[in-house]
Amino acid sequence: MAPSPGQPTTGMDAESIAEAIMAGCRQMLARAITLVESAKEEHQEKAHAVLDLCLAKQRESMVIGITGSPGAGKSSFIEALGEEIIHRGLTLAVLCIDPSSRRSGGSILGDKARMEKLSTRPEAFIRPTPSSCHLGGSGPRTHETIMLTRAAGYDVILVETVGVGQSEVQIENMTDCILLLMLPGSGDELQGIKRGIMEIADIICISKTDGRQEQIASLAQADFEAALGMLPPKHEGRQRKVLLTSALNGKGITESWEEIIAHFSFMRKRGILDARRQEQLSTLLEGLVEEELKKQFMADPGVAKRKKEIEAAVLSRSLSPFSGATQLVKSFIDRR
Amino acid sequence: MAPSPGQPTTGMDAESIAEAIMAGCRQMLARAITLVESAKEEHQEKAHAVLDLCLAKQRESMVIGITGSPGAGKSSFIEALGEEIIHRGLTLAVLCIDPSSRRSGGSILGDKARMEKLSTRPEAFIRPTPSSCHLGGSGPRTHETIMLTRAAGYDVILVETVGVGQSEVQIENMTDCILLLMLPGSGDELQGIKRGIMEIADIICISKTDGRQEQIASLAQADFEAALGMLPPKHEGRQRKVLLTSALNGKGITESWEEIIAHFSFMRKRGILDARRQEQLSTLLEGLVEEELKKQFMADPGVAKRKKEIEAAVLSRSLSPFSGATQLVKSFIDRR
Structure with missing residues (x-):
């Protein structure tokens, strides 16, 4: 369920807010995020106090960035993947970064129509695009929001972002693993795929490989695999996979989740996960x-x-x- | 022609460099841009001295941002529009911002294959993506590069940028007019179009409206016009146009240029152009x-x-x- 962001937690002290978050109170988590996103000096001070307390109690959440161009079908993919995650008995938070609208925030069709099924699930916490942040001049407080959500104990945190431009650099500094969603397409499309986005992806999923698109999907898969072959490996000893998926008919969703699990297990074994989290803290400090x-x-x-x-x-x-x-x-x- | 960036102008003093730029020496312009993009302290000092001199001699260039998602066909569109501009007896500079590749820079297929025709034209100066900038940590020096190019006296400066994320905010702070290039597509695609990018566009061109795409192009045109109707006007008293274009068969290219001219004439009459340039200076200072x-x-x-x-x-x-x-x-x- 997506609780309304509500008013910042006036009256409550930082200890009570942090305790409520760690006890799993989603209303309080939503309010603390609003506090973190506030531009007001007094809110910022209290937010830092809450974050200090939450930082001491970070849980072992898997933080996964889901990135891709506008129109790549990120929301539908997250909805399908979210169902798979919940089906496996895990809890899930979905956070959205949308750096593209400064003036009024959000998609033209609005965020309300998105992730309809997932937003009715008690196991899922969905936090839509912060709209006021850029106006306050401080940028979205995604890293801090992830910290609060980790303290709340969600098993999986999906961070949705438009994967072009500087947001991809941000997302690499905040997440453990990055899944890139690409539309199927032939060589033509490759012209538009920039190296940066391919370089940081841990897993590539081709989306909407259903209906008419099904025929060109395997061509696209071969194209992306070839493109990956032209790049240095992200991690020595691990080949990055290109998966065919469809949020419409469920194709490749289970495989995508299993690939994420396999990637985390690889990172844990190699000590990459801990190193990456240290780097994240260092970047945040900077x-x-x-x-x-x-x-x-x-x-x-x-x-x-x-x-x-x-x-x-x-x-x-x-x-x-x-x-x-x-x-x-x-x-x-x-x-x- | 695209002169090689070459080595920064070792040995020459700032006065001589600035004079050569203002005399129209493209080799010196290319080298000064390299100087501006350098992370070295001594280069930065000399670059500022050159910029100080060039700033006093800014010409009346039309600075136009060309933005759109990866794959929207920006390079081909710029090639076609560039031919139109040169055909009208004007000189042209093309500058590219590509914030998306941090590690190795540029598209997978490379910038060399792009704008092939235009790059052989003596009337055109093409400056490809700066690849070293992000590594130096200072970000692309596009605003400074525009200043140098204006001092060199080009009539038209096209600034190509990937229009998602923060680069669009940057581009609005540096250009006089923004043309947004969109692929044809029905309602589905609108989900992916963020408000931010529509809000800052002065002119919208639908690209690749040839072959099979021709049929859905007018539907797309109606969709985009409807989407524009849902947004507040960018400038009171001016309706923004949605044009159908094809770089392949030349459709809409002349109309696009005429719409740009009409927009500049509107901005000049209303005093918007001067105000916008003052705002640009102020943002640069900040x-x-x-x-x-x-x-x-x-x-x-x-x-x-x-x-x-x-x-x-x-x-x-x-x-x-x-x-x-x-x-x-x-x-x-x-x-x-």
């Missing part, structure tokens, strides 16, 4: 430092005044933005 | 300030030492990344 630095810089009263002057000079073309930037930062640093 | 701040912070010897300690504590789980980030920045600020 991002947080940058953010905090910017916040402190912007809050400096001297900077605010000087910034206005420099901006005016740049806009009147009497100062170049390059010299202007150097001057502004120097005025901040030199006061030390 | 980005440069952030970058400079980070650079100075990282170069601080106290920070380097403290960062190692904090990172170790975070990785051993004895400190949360949230508290760690706050502590590290505080140690930098407090020394003022």
